[in-house]
Amino acid sequence: MSDAAARTRLATHLVTNQPDPPSARDLLADDAPLCEALAREAPAWVTRRLAPLGREAGSDEVQALGEAANRHPPELHLFDRHGRRLDEVRYHPAYHALMHLAIDHGWHAVAWQEEGRGGHQAHVAALYLLTQAEPGFCCPITMTHAALPTLRQSPAAEAYWAPGLLAWDYDPRARPATEKSGLTVGMAMTEKQGGSDVRANSTRAEALATNSTRAEALATTSTRAEALATTSTRAVALATTRAEPHSPSRDDGWRLTGHKWFCSAPMSDAFLTLAQTDEGLSCFLVPRFTPEGERNAIELQRLKEKCGNRANASAEIEYRGAWAEGIGEPGRGIATILAMVQQTRLDAATAPVGMMRQALVEAWRHVRERHAFGRVLAEQPLMRVLLADMAVEVEAGLALSMRAARAFDGAARGEASEAALARLLPTLAKYWHNKRTPAFMAEAMECLGGIGYVEETPLARLYREAPVNSIWEGSGNVICLDLLRVLARHPASLAAVREEIVAARGRQADLDRAWNQLEAELGAPPETLEPRARWLAQRLAQCLQGALLLRHGPPAVAETFCRSRLGGEAGPAYGVLPGDAPLVALLARIGD
Numbered sequence: 139m140s141d142a143a144a145r146t147r148l149a150t151h152l153v154t155n156q157p158d159p160p161s162a163r164d165l166l167a168d169d170a171p172l173c174e175a176l177a178r179e180a181p182a183w184v185t186r187r188l189a190p191l192g193r194e195a196g197s198d199e200v201q202a203l204g205e206a207a208n209r210h211p212p213e214l215h216l217f218d219r220h221g222r223r224l225d226e227v228r229y230h231p232a233y234h235a236l237m238h239l240a241i242d243h244g245w246h247a248v249a250w251q252e253e254g255r256g257g258h259q260a261h262v263a264a265l266y267l268l269t270q271a272e273p274g275f276c277c278p279i280t281m282t283h284a285a286l287p288t289l290r291q292s293p294a295a296e297a298y299w300a301p302g303l304l305a306w307d308y309d310p311r312a313r314p315a316t317e318k319s320g321l322t323v324g325m326a327m328t329e330k331q332g333g334s335d336v337r338a339n340s341t342r343a344e345a346l347a348t349n350s351t352r353a354e355a356l357a358t359t360s361t362r363a364e365a366l367a368t369t370s371t372r373a374v375a376l377a378t379t380r381a382e383p384h385s386p387s388r389d390d391g392w393r394l395t396g397h398k399w400f401c402s403a404p405m406s407d408a409f410l411t412l413a414q415t416d417e418g419l420s421c422f423l424v425p426r427f428t429p430e431g432e433r434n435a436i437e438l439q440r441l442k443e444k445c446g447n448r449a450n451a452s453a454e455i456e457y458r459g460a461w462a463e464g465i466g467e468p469g470r471g472i473a474t475i476l477a478m479v480q481q482t483r484l485d486a487a488t489a490p491v492g493m494m495r496q497a498l499v500e501a502w503r504h505v506r507e508r509h510a511f512g513r514v515l516a517e518q519p520l521m522r523v524l525l526a527d528m529a530v531e532v533e534a535g536l537a538l539s540m541r542a543a544r545a546f547d548g549a550a551r552g553e554a555s556e557a558a559l560a561r562l563l564p565t566l567a568k569y570w571h572n573k574r575t576p577a578f579m580a581e582a583m584e585c586l587g588g589i590g591y592v593e594e595t596p597l598a599r600l601y602r603e604a605p606v607n608s609i610w611e612g613s614g615n616v617i618c619l620d621l622l623r624v625l626a627r628h629p630a631s632l633a634a635v636r637e638e639i640v641a642a643r644g645r646q647a648d649l650d651r652a653w654n655q656l657e658a659e660l661g662a663p664p665e666t667l668e669p670r671a672r673w674l675a676q677r678l679a680q681c682l683q684g685a686l687l688l689r690h691g692p693p694a695v696a697e698t699f700c701r702s703r704l705g706g707e708a709g710p711a712y713g714v715l716p717g718d719a720p721l722v723a724l725l726a727r728i729g730d
Contacts, residue, residue, distance in 0.1 A: 157507035160201070160500075165267050166192025168729040169495065171533045171691075172263065175540040178690050180259035187248075188263055194239065195271045204272030206232035207449040208599050214441045214453075225438045226312055227405045227451045234310055236275045236449075240268055241308035241320060246283045249481075250304060254550035262488050262543035266536070269492030273603050274449030276489060278322050278403035284481030285323040288410060288421065291466040291474055295423055298386065299323075299408065314427040315407055324406035325482075326398040326424075326455060327475065333399070334616045336412055336419065336472065341396025341457060343413035343422060343464075386429040386463055392422060394457040397439075404438055404453040410465070410475060413457075417469030422462035435460040446602030479611055480564055484542055486607040487567035490575040491535035493600050497578065498528050500596060501585035502728045515585075516725075524581060524713035526724035530699050531574060531712070533691060533727070534683040538567045541638075541686055558634035562624050563682075569617040570679035572608035579604045581712045618671035621678075626664065635682060642685035646697065648705040649684045656681060680704060694723040 166188055176185045194200055210230035218224050245264040249257040268276055282303055289296040307320030315321055332338030394413050408425040428434050439454040466474030502525055505515035515521050542563035548556025579601040583590035590597045625632050639653055656677050680703050687696035701716050
C-alpha cells in the first residue's frame, strides 16, 4: 500500500467533533446549588469535612472504580472446594475500594456521631456525592447508617452492636462480630407472597427456653447504651461492650424459619428482619455468625439478576432455624423497623438527585463541545431550554432533600415542628424525586445521541439504576398511601409543611394558586383522597420545592420552577419553559 493510500485509510479514523475525554472534577466545589444549600442548611464544619470527599469522588480513579464495580457484579459462592457451605458473595476489588471510601471516612456514622449538630445534613450531602461515584454500593452504606434508630429500641442490642456499626473501619471479612472492629447491617423484610404487604409474611420465630433472661439484660444495659450513643471513641467502647456479661448467647433469643424474597447486602454482619411470633409480626436482628462464633443458619439461595443496581448484591435467603435477637416490642415489628425505613427513605430520596446531577453534568459537558447543524449544541435554542429545565429540577430536588435532613437534626434536638417535618418529608421526597428521575435520564441520553445509549458513558447505567429507589422501601402507590396515613394520624406534619409554604405566600402567583387548590383538596373525605393520592403527593412536593426555592434560592431558579411546574404551561415532559425564562442564568449554575 502506498503512503498516500495509507494516509487516506487512516484519515477515516480521525476523531473530530467529539468532546475531550472526561477529566477529574471536584464534585463539591463545582456544584453551586450544593454549596449554597450547605451554607444555608448546615453548620460550617459540614462543608469543610465534605471538601476532600468532593475531590476524591470526582477523581479519575474513583470514577473508574464506579464503572468497574458496576461492570463486574458480585458472584455467589455457596460451597468451598470440599463441599462445605460458605453462603458467601464475592465482590470485585473496586466495590471494596468504594466501601472503604465511604466507611473509612465515617459517612455511614456521621448522622449519629454529630446528631442534632448537622450530622444528618452531612450524611445526606455525602450520599449525594457518593452516588455520583456509583449508586449501587451506597445501599449497604444507607442500611448501616439507618439501623441505629431501630437498634435503639433494644438497649442491649444497641450496646453490643453500635460500636462496630459506628466504627470508621470497613472490614469485608466473613468473621464473627467479636473479631471485627467495623460492622455493616443489611435488611431482609419482604417475602414472595406479600412483597410490600409485610403483614403477610410467613417466616416464623420460636422463642428459646431461656429467652426471658433478655428482659433483665435490657434493663441492666440501658444506661450503658445511652452513654455509648454519645461517645465518638468507638474503639474503646467496642472492646468494653462486647465483654459485658449480657452479650448474646446461644440460650437467649429466637430461632427463625422461613424464606425471604429480597435480602439486601447479603454479606453484612447482621440483618434486620421481620417474622411472626405469638404476639404478631415482630422485628429481629439476625447475625451472620451465632454468639458462639459459628455460621448462622442463613442459606443464600440465589442472587437476583437485576435491571440495574448491579454493584450491589440482592439475594433470596432461607432461614433454617437461624439464631436471632428480638428488637423492640413483640408484635410491633412494623413500627420498630419503620425507624430504620424512615432513614432509608430519605437516602432513597437523595440518591436520585445525585444521579440526576451526574447525568446533567455529563450532558452539559457533551453539548458544549459537540457541533451540529452549524452550531455548538449548547447554543441550540431547544437544547438550552432542555438543559436549563433539567438544571432547575436538580436544584429543586436538592433543596427538598437538604431541608428534610435539617428536619432530622432538628427533631434530634427536640424541636416539635422539625420532628413533624421529619415524619413527612422523606415520604414526599422519595415519591416525587424518583418519579422524575427515569425521564430525566432518558433526556440526558438523548443529549448525547447514540453514544449516550452505550456502556462507555455513565448514562446507560444511570438509566438502568433510575427505577430502583422508587421501588425500594415502598413503591409509588405504597408511598402515597403512607402519605395519607401520616396526614390523617399526624396533623402536625401537614401543619409544619403548611408553615414552610405559607412563608413564601405572596411572592409568586402560581405557587399561591397551586397551594390554594391543594388546601381545598386536602379537606376532602378519605375515600375521595385515596384515588387522588398520587396527585396530592406530587402537588405537595412541588409546592414545597417551590416555596423553598422562593425563600432561599436564586430568583431566576425559583421563578422558573414555579411557572414551569405550577403554572398554566406546566407539562409532564422536560424542556418546556416559559418563553422568557432566564436561560443564561440557569445554565451558568450547572458549572464548568
